[in-house]
């Protein structure tokens with residue numbers, strides 16, 4: 591299954607784990623000898639501002655572009671030489687995220703185990719469904735998956751949310767981005783688990799997420815109404 595070319599992390603809920611997931615997937619694809627790049631499309635520039643060009647993730651190009659008018663061109667610049675191009679977006683609904691999603695092969699929607707996160711994740715899923723109706727995407731639908739973040743595995747709340755989302759037919763990944771202190775610790779240095787300790791539990795979580803993304807993001811899973 592081919593690696594999706596453009597992967598956009600998106601949800602209108604702030605703090606759901608978009609930036610941590612973007613950085614972690616970039617680290618994973620670098621560590622596994624792919625050639626990733628990042629577009630930081632969040633006006634807060636949380637990835638671009640902490641990126642260390644001399645550090646272990648320095649080889650990954652990062653373009654900061656929060657503008658709806660130019661974000662697709664920024665993605666295009668990187669697509670010429672990089673795969674995957676990972677796009678981090680703002681923690682609120684905006685036009686830049688929509689433009690990035692229109693250019694995506696795959697939209698990844700992260701959600702914490704909370705009611706607000708679920709609501710915004712469903713809204714983003716439905717938005718992708720609408721975008722798939724525009725002429726540009728007819729016959730070439732944007733794929734979409736949801737992934738649970740900051741979970742404590744085996745807890746009742748996580749099980750309940752998983753059951754609910756799966757029963758409603760949402761494409762929820764099996765793998766979860768478990769709650770681990772290593773993410774905020776490493777993010778302060780602009781880093782992520784796979785380049786620091788590829789054998790760590792966090793790096794293994796991310797590897798599982800990446801594997802499922804490749805598997806499901808390559809398949810033509812149709813977005814349907816909830």
Ligand SMILES: Nc1ncnc2c1ncn2[C@@H]1O[C@H](COP(=O)(O)OP(=O)(O)OP(=O)(O)O)[C@@H](O)[C@H]1O
Nearest residue numbers: 604605606607608609610681740768769770773774
């Ligand atoms: N799996 C995790 N375990 C523990 N902490 C995490 C995890 N994922 C993210 N975090 C931390 O939670 C906070 C929010 O995550 P992050 O910044 O990635 O969310 P975001 O969706 O990008 O937020 P925003 O909408 O503000 O851009 C950060 O401090 C981050 O380091």
Ligand SMILES: [Mg+2]
Nearest residue numbers: 608609632636
């Ligand atoms: Mg962010």
